[in-house]
Amino acid sequence: MTESQAWPQAIRLLLLQTSHQLRLFLRVPVAVFFTVALPFVVLLIINATSSERVLSDTNGEWPIDAFVCVAISAFTAVSATFTNLANMVPIRREEGVLQRWRSTPLPVWVLVGGHVLSAVVIAVLSTVFMLGVGIALYGVRIALTAIPALVLTLLVATVSFAAMGMAVAAVVPTASAASGIANAIILPMALISNVFIPMEDPPSVIDAVANLLPLRPFVDALQAPLHPMNPAAAPLWGSLGVVALWGLVSFVIAVRQFRWNAAPGGSTRRRRSRPQ
Amino acid sequence: MTGPVIKVRDLVVEYRSPTGPLRAVDGLDLTISAGEVYALLGENGAGKTSTVEVIEGHRPRHSGDVEVLGIDPAASGAVRRELRDQIGIVLQTSGVEPEITPREALNLFSSTYRAPRSVREVIELTDLRDFADQRIGTLSGGQRRRLDLAVAVIGRPKVLFLDEPTTGFDPSARRKAWDLISNLRVDGTTILLTTHYLDEAEYLADRVGVMSKGRMLVEGTPGDLQQAHGQSVMSVKISETGSMGQQEIEHGVALALHAIPHHVIWIGQRLEITTSDTTGVLERLASWAASAGLVLSDWSIERPSLEQVFLDLNTNDDRGDSGD
Numbered sequence: 001m002t003e004s005q006a007w008p009q010a011i012r013l014l015l016l017q018t019s020h021q022l023r024l025f026l027r028v029p030v031a032v033f034f035t036v037a038l039p040f041v042v043l044l045i046i047n048a049t050s051s052e053r054v055l056s057d058t059n060g061e062w063p064i065d066a067f068v069c070v071a072i073s074a075f076t077a078v079s080a081t082f083t084n085l086a087n088m089v090p091i092r093r094e095e096g097v098l099q100r101w102r103s104t105p106l107p108v109w110v111l112v113g114g115h116v117l118s119a120v121v122i123a124v125l126s127t128v129f130m131l132g133v134g135i136a137l138y139g140v141r142i143a144l145t146a147i148p149a150l151v152l153t154l155l156v157a158t159v160s161f162a163a164m165g166m167a168v169a170a171v172v173p174t175a176s177a178a179s180g181i182a183n184a185i186i187l188p189m190a191l192i193s194n195v196f197i198p199m200e201d202p203p204s205v206i207d208a209v210a211n212l213l214p215l216r217p218f219v220d221a222l223q224a225p226l227h228p229m230n231p232a233a234a235p236l237w238g239s240l241g242v243v244a245l246w247g248l249v250s251f252v253i254a255v256r257q258f259r260w261n262a263a264p265g266g267s268t269r270r271r272r273s274r275p276q
Numbered sequence: 277m278t279g280p281v282i283k284v285r286d287l288v289v290e291y292r293s294p295t296g297p298l299r300a301v302d303g304l305d306l307t308i309s310a311g312e313v314y315a316l317l318g319e320n321g322a323g324k325t326s327t328v329e330v331i332e333g334h335r336p337r338h339s340g341d342v343e344v345l346g347i348d349p350a351a352s353g354a355v356r357r358e359l360r361d362q363i364g365i366v367l368q369t370s371g372v373e374p375e376i377t378p379r380e381a382l383n384l385f386s387s388t389y390r391a392p393r394s395v396r397e398v399i400e401l402t403d404l405r406d407f408a409d410q411r412i413g414t415l416s417g418g419q420r421r422r423l424d425l426a427v428a429v430i431g432r433p434k435v436l437f438l439d440e441p442t443t444g445f446d447p448s449a450r451r452k453a454w455d456l457i458s459n460l461r462v463d464g465t466t467i468l469l470t471t472h473y474l475d476e477a478e479y480l481a482d483r484v485g486v487m488s489k490g491r492m493l494v495e496g497t498p499g500d501l502q503q504a505h506g507q508s509v510m511s512v513k514i515s516e517t518g519s520m521g522q523q524e525i526e527h528g529v530a531l532a533l534h535a536i537p538h539h540v541i542w543i544g545q546r547l548e549i550t551t552s553d554t555t556g557v558l559e560r561l562a563s564w565a566a567s568a569g570l571v572l573s574d575w576s577i578e579r580p581s582l583e584q585v586f587l588d589l590n591t592n593d594d595r596g597d598s599g600d
Contacts, residue, residue: 095370
């Protein structure tokens with residue numbers, strides 16, 4: 001009887017999985033706080049405490065609060081994708097959720113796709129929110145000609161950082177290790193990537209390292225089309241390429257190392273929802 | 277579909293361990309027919325969960341042939357999806373996000389099957405009405421287990437795997453779960469369950485297999501096993517002794533039953549006979565009493581519990597430990 005019936009449409013399944021993940025995100029207050037509220041508060045604090053300055057780069061001058069706002073917008077996109085997935089996927093693995101789905105006819109790519117797509121949606125929305133704050137408070141301007149470059153940069157970067165999050169989720173042993181490892185990766189990287197405080201004349205080694213890691217190139221690529229003096233109409237291909245390469249390598253790691261089950265004896269209690 | 281739904285031939289599952297490969301399943305054969313409820317019993321480490329996980333497609337096997345509905349559960353891609361569409365699995369751990377409600381979970385899971393049951397039907401079937409719209413994180417263990425069952429049957433499975441479905445239930449919740457499972461068999465669902473509870477197997481299963489150290493120790497209907505491996509306890513009172521003294525009576529009973537393996541305990545005028553041949557004991561005792569002019573009353577025969585059978589079997593088998 002069932003053999004004659006058609007499978008549910010893949011696109012419908014993908015949309016259902018994505019909306020399921022979005023619903024879960026909204027119901028985990030800690031995740032919402034860390035992804036959206038915290039970068040917003042950090043932005044307000046940094047810009048309230050920094051003296052009024054302008055930064056000069058090769059393209060001209062930036063008001064520092066606009067510069068920081070765009071940088072933190074990029075960081076928000078990374079929190080929503082990389083940090084969020086690296087944290088949540090191991091928790092779901094330990095809750096047995098991944099194994100549960102593996103028992104159903106849902107194709108694996110739809111399950112993973114739902115996680116990634118929902119993270120991309122959250123990242124894009126929260127970045128748009130942060131840029132909106134920048135437009136309202138810090139003189140950020142979006143030139144019409146820069147919009148295609150901006151959109152492409154955001155999409156490539158969010159998908160790449162989502163892949164990096166899935167790669168970390170695949171290799172970490174436990175959920176509690178995941179949160180530590182994700183932060184240990186992202187926070188030092190943020191400090192050398194012009195996210196919180198723009199570095200003026202950094203040591204050349206640090207500069208070189210930062211340019212090879214994915215965050216600084218993403219920040220650069222997001223800033224280029226939003227530059228107040230000379231908004232770039234074309235994406236910063238070189239920087240975007242570095243980000244995409246990290247994404248591609250991470251994708252391969254994530255696919256090869258993906259685990260459905262918690263390691264025996266390696267589970268930790270979930271922290272992100274309320275205790276029962 | 278008639279004929280075997282699950283076929284396992286010479287299954288071997290090994291785990292790596294510091295001292296070399298550990299054999300959790302060691303040459304197991306298993307055949308389960310359509311519509312049958314089969315209970316796999318065994319102590320911890322007997323290899324039941326390893327066996328079931330291989331059959332579910334959740335664990336690789338070392339060697340042997342396994343088929344479920346004619347499909348090798350180790351298949352991938354479209355073939356695997358085909359099989360997943362027709363089986364339902366209750367895992368030992370729940371595996372549904374605590375942030376959503378049972379109704380939301382069932383809606384989502386039902387979307388992945390070709391011909392799912394309706395969510396409303398499953399909520400009725402598994403008795404989830406009262407908490408269908410509560411967050412799963414707030415449910416009790418027994419309520420979550422019912423949800424697990426609901427998720428496993430939403431796809432209208434032909435084969436259902438239940439790994440210790442009522443562990444942690446209180447007696448009334450277990451009784452309810454048993455009723456649910458009994459309801460499913462009415463639809464002709466083939467069910468393979470593992471359990472620690474012998475009464476569960478006795479209540480639910482058409483056939484029972486007892487595993488020990490990765491092998492099938494014995495297989496049969498609960499009744500077969502009780503008859504073949506357990507001893508009944510018969511009890512009878514000698515209510516009129518005539519002129520016979522106690523010693524003479526005891527001697528007479530011993531003589532009447534001498535050809536039958538049995539064990540007798542006297543409690544005053546009452547005797548308790550443990551034997552596997554209840555018919556023989558009944559006949560001989562009755563004819564001896566008639567010829568001796570005695571009156572026997574208050575007969576009772578207690579069948580052995582499956583638990584007794586299980587304990588006997590496991591005591592007879594050498595003890596050993598391997599991965600479960």
